[in-house]
Amino acid sequence: MQAKEEQEVPVGAVIIREGRILGEGHNRTVREGDPTMHAEIVAIRQAALSVGDWRLLGSTLYVTLEPCAMCAGAIVLARIPRVVFAAHDPKAGMAGSLDNLLNDQRLNHRCEVESGLLALKSSELIRDFFRERR
Secondary structure, eight states: OOOOOOOOOOOEEEEEETTEEEEEEEOOHHHHTOTTOOHHHHHHHHHHHHHTSSOOTTOEEEEEEOOOHHHHHHHHHTTOOEEEEEEOOTTTOTBTTSOBGGGOTTSSOOOEEEEOTTHHHHHHHHHHHHHHHO
């Protein structure tokens, strides 16, 4: 039996401020061999470079899947004020599913969080991806 080639989980992210794309990314953990290369992290790094500042004030992050703990932490540290995600992630989501790091009152920054935008389409895409891998 031949092993299937490992593919990236189909997650994408974009950061926008005043109608301008500051950064965008998709999962690159497999390609880069780096567990930190989630779509949100790639987009945050690109956005910070494009504006020349680690603070991404006034921006909105759109992402197809609820951020995990690592990504939620980076979002808070980058001071992104608004996060919109499509599908909830019951196994790793930290924007309401397992916990809500983006709105933790103990932290010095919190995010406005919206979910459900294109949730069905995003959920189907991710579910199909994992179904094909089995």
